[in-house]
Amino acid sequence: MSAQNTLAAKLRSLHVPGKPILFTNVYDGASARAIAALPQTKALASASYAIAVAAGLADEDLTLDINLAGVRAIAIVAKEHGLPLTADFQDGYGEQLEEGIQKLLDLGVVGINLEDYDKTAKKMIPISEATERVRRVLAVAKNHGVPDFVVNARSDTLLHEGQVSDAIERGKAYLAAGATTAFVWGSPSRGGITKSEVVELVNGLEGRLNVILNTGAGGLPVSELAKIGVARISMGPALQFVAMKAYADAAEKLLLSQ
Template sequence: MTLETNLAAVIGIAKVAKERGLPLTVDFQDGYGDRLEEGIEKLLAHGVVGVNIEDWDKAAQKFIPIETAADRVKRVLTVTKKHGIDDFVVNARTDSMLHGESLSDALTRGKAYLAAGATTIFVLGGTNPAGGMSKEEVTEAVQALDGKVNIGFKLDPSRLSIKELSDLGISRISVGPTLQFVAMKALKEEAEKILATAEL
């Protein structure tokens, strides 16, 4: 998404979050380069309390250098602190394992992002055949990152449950578009039933 597309989606969701008194965090993708500060300012204007920010440059199909990625965390927090917000959440996502790098690389990046002020580290990918991290990988990440770990969660009997993740010390889970995929599958199935009974 472009920054404009992202912000347009946020506006509608932010209204609902405000009405319900719920906190809203936003997927800020790779930070939008030189427009990072502009984007964060606009998110704050809509009551956003946190962002996810990634270290994979989709356009260039390569990792953002670790120093640059860590600096983006600092830049986000510089803007929020200017507005007197000291508890803005930065969930810094590292795609190391998703793109074939090791857990060690993900942890090195995670430590740099925490040192820059990130709240949690979203470690995406892993060696579990069903997707995500194995129990051993989660344990190592929790120990290395002082429990400030976010894991992508999906209901699957061969993946770790929420209770298991909690017992291992995970501080946050993300479901991403999983619920959307479930809803769209159900919608597709119902639409196909309707078409199957239609007289054409």
Template structure:
């Protein structure tokens, strides 16, 4: 399948009311394990998980290291003929166009692009963030993938912004060429409420990505589908679950309790 056809198929998976579900991966092991699940429709990386797998914090993950991990996942995505989206942080400044070319060369058809600087956590102005989206879109067009999917993340709620601020930013990002908007609520804020998801979904005509919490008590995939969301992801939570399970087994082993 030609790369832009794969990008088109990735776009088609975003259906309001029947959301694309992404269990974010971070290395070859998790990518192959998730890709092997029959209901898996696409792969997506988690930047914070990729960083943690390298012993780094997200702000110290340089572009080359991030894309090295992406290259491994991309090989598996090709094996399973699955679309791949790379979490690209804030785009690495002046390296944005170069990074886009490398991302497309490795076979990915989507990115997450943040509106807060990965290194400093400083929130970009709306104009600057929208300009970076336009740069990414132009780079994808010049690389022959006009249907490349930019999932524009806004961190405004984590910086004291309101839902109205998130809507203003999201609409600007869609106008700039983003295909989806990802509004991050943040753990300190307690995530995003049902009412807020409804407001965001209506404002973006369903072109909304919501992070689903694996712990009980939060909004479920069924809840979000009923609201009309088009994309759900779990970010670094897969890594958290895996690490916890590994610690439990290792502790039992190191106590001499395993046979």
């Protein structure tokens, strides 16, 4: 087994229903170094929204090249600490799917998030096509010597007039195609995902579910999500918001002291 696939297998093994891996998502070399230094950190994960913000862009304007540049800085830190790295690959960048996955593999990445909403066409990718894209990603990884590559297949169907049953149907298809987990995105615009929805998704996907941690009022804590049986929890750009608020507050204090 190659060293890279060993990391992929380690990352895959961290996805346990009822004992979820919590990703404190990072977005550049500095944030990656801060998180990697923590003894509790088992793996690193990038957040495309945060990488875009760090580059002065909106999430929908993040190109493959700029995303790769952000991941490259994080990958340096992951390698230094011997940690698995999973990258937020957005919607796969259309015809650049295989090219992008190959470049991520060359950086040492051993997993990705892959969305099923086409940001260019502004529509959901048909389930058959989205499922085939999971297979295509895994085929590239296998040819690279990383058969245990982790795909966290994200579905945005709840944001586009879909029901929980639709998210489960898509999630099951992605898991059957080789994804490690299905990531059902609720978005702040709809108030996230309710406890009853998480329970339904966990039951429908046999626990192989990734959710975003809602740190706001009414959000379910990590302990509760673990009790329900999810396998993976992400922070997304939440810690970047915290960091930038602290940065601005410190700068304001200094400027006011003049």
